[in-house]
Amino acid sequence: MSDPVKLFIGTSSNGEDAEAEMVYEYSLRSNCSRPLDIVWMRQTLDKESPWGGWETQEWSTPFSGFRWAIPEVCKFKGRAIYTDVDMINMRDISELFDMDLDGKPMAARKGTRFGGHEFCVIVFDCEKMEEHLMPIQRMKANPSAHHRLVRFFSGNEKFVKELDMRWNCHDGEGLKADEIWHLHFTKMATQPWKPRWFTGTPEEHPRPDLVKVWYGMKDSAKANGYSVQIPNTPFVPYRIIGR
Numbered sequence: 001m002s003d004p005v006k007l008f009i010g011t012s013s014n015g016e017d018a019e020a021e022m023v024y025e026y027s028l029r030s031n032c033s034r035p036l037d038i039v040w041m042r043q044t045l046d047k048e049s050p051w052g053g054w055e056t057q058e059w060s061t062p063f064s065g066f067r068w069a070i071p072e073v074c075k076f077k078g079r080a081i082y083t084d085v086d087m088i089n090m091r092d093i094s095e096l097f098d099m100d101l102d103g104k105p106m107a108a109r110k111g112t113r114f115g116g117h118e119f120c121v122i123v124f125d126c127e128k129m130e131e132h133l134m135p136i137q138r139m140k141a142n143p144s145a146h147h148r149l150v151r152f153f154s155g156n157e158k159f160v161k162e163l164d165m166r167w168n169c170h171d172g173e174g175l176k177a178d179e180i181w182h183l184h185f186t187k188m189a190t191q192p193w194k195p196r197w198f199t200g201t202p203e204e205h206p207r208p209d210l211v212k213v214w215y216g217m218k219d220s221a222k223a224n225g226y227s228v229q230i231p232n233t234p235f236v237p238y239r240i241i242g243r
Contacts, residue, residue: 004037005081006037008066009082010064010067015229016062031091032092059143081097087184091166093182103128104159109165110165116156121168185214192211
């Protein structure tokens, strides 16, 4: 394939993860071999936006349910990747975009946290997803929609192609840094940038070598002209996350 890579990233509303965004974008663009179209999915007060007007009471992050809106935002055409913001990339993400889905609507790695699959990195076939999703406007009004969809898809190999875990490597998982393709800092308390919407007790990350990789990418990003960008938009109140 040679189409631009469509990547949707769930992030915080008011710049709480701006430093993580800078490092992540730098890592992605440094490794990608073709045009990369990034959409930052952040809550907005504009209810006409795909990212505004959601009932978020049951979400564990400020963007949990947005991933299920992606196929409709893409007009149920082509492919798209979803990821959380708390990641760094170490391999050309166009390889992930082009993976063989074996005719299934999506791909995600296997895991135990959510009943069988981990939906923090997803490759969508947007057309095939249409029959399995409710319209965005219905999802916006239903605070349980996100968890219902997770329960529906997770562990269901009829719908979910297994993704190599190196594309969603949780805090190292015993791999050397140069064996990881896409690193996910899953535990909020140990994330190097310490997002402001997290109010739990900060902890040291169990893999200092991976923290060093993140700081190295941060330095490289700044050396290559990247800077922390705070969204110039009206403040969106967010719920306090303490886990």
